[in-house]
Amino acid sequence: MRAFTYERARTPQAASHATLPAGAKFIAGGTNLLDLMKLDIERPTHLVDLGDLNLRAITGTRDGGLHVGALVTNTELASHPRVKTEYGVLSRAILAGASGQIRNKATTGGNLLQRARCPYFYDTNLPCNKREPGSGCAALTGLSRPLAVIGTSDACIAQHPSDMAVALRVLDATVNTVRPDGRERALTLDGLYRLPGDTPHLETTLEPGELITGVTLPPPVAGTHVYRKVRDRASYAFALVSVAAILNGKAARFAFGGVAPRPWRVEEAEGVSVDTAPGRRASAVIDRAFEGARPTAQNAFKLPLLRGTLTAVLESAHGGQA
Amino acid sequence: MSQTSPTPKPSDADPPALAVSLTVNGTRHDVTLDPRVTLLDALREHLHLTGTKKGCDHGQCGACTVLVDGTRILSCLTLTVMHAGQHVTTVEGLGTPDALHPLQAAFVQHDAFQCGYCTPGQLCSSLGALDELARGVPSHVTADLNDVTFSADEVRERLSGNLCRCAAYPNIIAAVTDVHAAQGAQAAP
Numbered sequence: 408m409r410a411f412t413y414e415r416a417r418t419p420q421a422a423s424h425a426t427l428p429a430g431a432k433f434i435a436g437g438t439n440l441l442d443l444m445k446l447d448i449e450r451p452t453h454l455v456d457l458g459d460l461n462l463r464a465i466t467g468t469r470d471g472g473l474h475v476g477a478l479v480t481n482t483e484l485a486s487h488p489r490v491k492t493e494y495g496v497l498s499r500a501i502l503a504g505a506s507g508q509i510r511n512k513a514t515t516g517g518n519l520l521q522r523a524r525c526p527y528f529y530d531t532n533l534p535c536n537k538r539e540p541g542s543g544c545a546a547l548t549g550l551s552r553p554l555a556v557i558g559t560s561d562a563c564i565a566q567h568p569s570d571m572a573v574a575l576r577v578l579d580a581t582v583n584t585v586r587p588d589g590r591e592r593a594l595t596l597d598g599l600y601r602l603p604g605d606t607p608h609l610e611t612t613l614e615p616g617e618l619i620t621g622v623t624l625p626p627p628v629a630g631t632h633v634y635r636k637v638r639d640r641a642s643y644a645f646a647l648v649s650v651a652a653i654l655n656g657k658a659a660r661f662a663f664g665g666v667a668p669r670p671w672r673v674e675e676a677e678g679v680s681v682d683t684a685p686g687r688r689a690s691a692v693i694d695r696a697f698e699g700a701r702p703t704a705q706n707a708f709k710l711p712l713l714r715g716t717l718t719a720v721l722e723s724a725h726g727g728q729a
Numbered sequence: 730m731s732q733t734s735p736t737p738k739p740s741d742a743d744p745p746a747l748a749v750s751l752t753v754n755g756t757r758h759d760v761t762l763d764p765r766v767t768l769l770d771a772l773r774e775h776l777h778l779t780g781t782k783k784g785c786d787h788g789q790c791g792a793c794t795v796l797v798d799g800t801r802i803l804s805c806l807t808l809t810v811m812h813a814g815q816h817v818t819t820v821e822g823l824g825t826p827d828a829l830h831p832l833q834a835a836f837v838q839h840d841a842f843q844c845g846y847c848t849p850g851q852l853c854s855s856l857g858a859l860d861e862l863a864r865g866v867p868s869h870v871t872a873d874l875n876d877v878t879f880s881a882d883e884v885r886e887r888l889s890g891n892l893c894r895c896a897a898y899p900n901i902i903a904a905v906t907d908v909h910a911a912q913g914a915q916a917a918p
Contacts, residue, residue: 410744413764413810438806441767442787454764458811486866491874502869506890507858508794512802642869642889 408444415456423618424587425455433457433618435478435514438505439521447531448538449522462516462620465490471626474583477516477619481505481571484515494624495632496651500574500664503636506643516619519572519582519599520611523565524645526550536562537607547703553647556702556709558667563607564703567669568645572596574634576670577651577662581623587616593623600669610668630655631724635716636664648713654724657681661692661717666709671696685721689714749813753778754822760809768812769793769804772819780820780849784892791891794850794857795819801857803890820849823856831911832856835904843895851891855905858887859912879909 416422426433430452434440443449462476465487473494475484484490485501505513522528527535527545534543546554546564555566581593599611613619633652638644646665653660659681662672676695680688693714702709746761753776760775769786772778772795784792786805793804796818824830829837832852842848862883867874870886877883884902893901 408765410742411764412744413747413808434808434811437808437811438788438803441806441808445787456811482861482866486864488875491867495874498867498874499869502867502871506791507861507868507887508791508801508803508854508890509788509806511800511857512807642886 409447409450409452411451412453413456414453415459417459419460419462419585419618419620420587420589422455422457422460423585423616425616426453426618427587427616428453431455435517436480436512437517438509438513439517443522446529448529457516457618468623473624475515475622475624477514477621479515481510481513481515481518482507484571485510493627494574494578496577496634496653497571497574497624499632499634500570500636500649500651503634503646503649504570515571515622518569519575519619519622521569522610524568525554525565528565537565537603537610540606540608550705551703552705553645553665554703554706555667556706557671557697557700558602558669559701560603560605560607562605563603563668565603565607566665566667567600569670570634570636570646570649570664573649573651573662573664573670575622575624576672577653577660578628579625582619583621583623584613584617585620586614586618591620596670597672603668607668628653628655628660630658633720633724635720637712637716648709648716650713650716650720652717652720652724654721661696663696663713666697666713685725686714686718689717689721693717747810749810751809751812751815751817753817754819762809764808764810766809767805768795768797768807768809768817771809772804772817778819778821782846782849784847784850789892790847790850791854791888792847792850794854794891796853796857799857799860801854818853820852823852832904832908835907836901839900839904839907840897841900841904842893842897847891847893847895851888851893851901854888854891855884855901855908858884859905859909861887862909863912879906881906 432451434454435457462478464476466474468474481501485498491498527533528537533545536544554564576596582599583593585591630653636646636649649664651662659677662670673696676692679695680691748761750759772781782792784790788803788806794801795804798815824833865877867877868886870882881902884905
């Protein structure tokens with residue numbers, strides 16, 4: 408691991424300001440950053456530890472929603488009484504990811520900002536535009552089975568690895584931030600995540616020093632909350648595909664994971680074919696939401712897999728409500 | 730921006746060492762170390778507590794699992810300087826050869842290891858997982874998020890971050906199940 412200097416921040420704004428120098432980074436749980444530092448993929452020269460910041464609370468908002476501090480751990484968020492009861496898709500998504508030890512340490516803000524798990528991003532002997540801008544993408548013609556099928560570019564086909572973020576997308580959560588001058592803003596998840604285009608090393612719209620202070624969930628969405636994740640082994644693996652769904656009679660919301668550089672949701676697809684059988688309805692939703700998909704030969708299976716997964720979600724929810 | 734912080738110089742020279750106090754297995758330690766030192770390396774190389782094992786050093790195997798303030802985490806994926814003032818429990822803090830922790834005794838009784846390399850992590854992870862179960866923390870296999878009950882499936886899922894190359898998994902589950910049953914018997918009136 409390369410050398411870095413270390414400080415603990417006292418306030419969010421001080422933390423934000425402290426990471427302005429080039430090469431400085433925030434550290435919260437550290438479960439992804441330290442792994443990448445050991446591999447010489449992340450090379451911060453200065454770490455600003457957020458551990459002392461007062462961002463660990465989950466509190467109700469005035470409109471009946473929930474505010475989640477950025478330092479709330481994945482375990483705490485998934486176990487919170489209101490999250491389990493009113494935002495079940497979020498509990499389920501978090502519990503489908505990582506291991507118990509990692510969920511105990513990983514934070515809400517850090518989960519959103521975790522880096523891609525593309526094998527070529529991790530292999531420093533091979534080109535990767537995300538790791539070394541301009542070096543090329545070895546995944547395009549390489550082992551692309553786990554990678555994205557839509558939202559990609561000729562520069563990068565890495566998928567976003569988070570399960571939590573897929574649930575936050577279906578819940579219409581917003582991400583709260585503070586900038587070095589103290590100004591705050593709220594971003595939707597689509598507003599937070601950039602698609603790769605020709606700059607895949609720029610993954611978010613956060614400005615230099617901008618700190619995620621929390622996530623705001625709108626008032627609960629009634630209905631059956633489901634998170635269905637398909638992976639190569641039953642536990643502790645990233646998604647091949649995942650479906651976050653909230654089903655309430657004919658009304659439905661769907662977001663998809665494991666298939667795009669950010670949680671993938673196309674609202675216009677959610678109302679199609681609501682009166683047809685689950686299989687036909689799932690096909691119609693997937694056809695619409697994945698219009699323009701550019702899978703590789705190795706990951707083209709993700710589209711039929713997603714159809715089958717969504718069909719299963721619709722069937723189980725239908726059975727559950729009967 | 731009116732203020733600018735000094736830009737840290739990119740350098741591979743050793744950064745200034747930092748003083749950290751932490752309590753390990755009930756004993757307070759004051760150490761001065763490079764900020765790069767992980768909690769795992771501090772335990773093994775600085776405090777010479779070699780019970781905690783370095784397997785993959787990348788958060789994939791669970792061999793380095795310890796309890797920090799009672800919660801199981803991976804000591805390889807955290808820096809020592811992030812844990813000032815906290816209480817760490819390692820396998821050395823569970824029991825002694827003459828007075829085994831009930832879970833250690835159950836591992837022996839059920840033959841829950843062969844080479845033993847993953848065992849300290851399995852022990853700490855199991856204790857953390859049992860505590861999480863008792864506190865009602867749900868898992869991926871919990872049918873009702875508000876009704877967490879013990880089962881072999883729950884143990885399997887909750888210990889999926891601890892690999893055992895000898896594949897002693899059935900015996901580990903048997904040992905953890907025994908300890909859970911004994912805890913329940915103790916808690917009963």
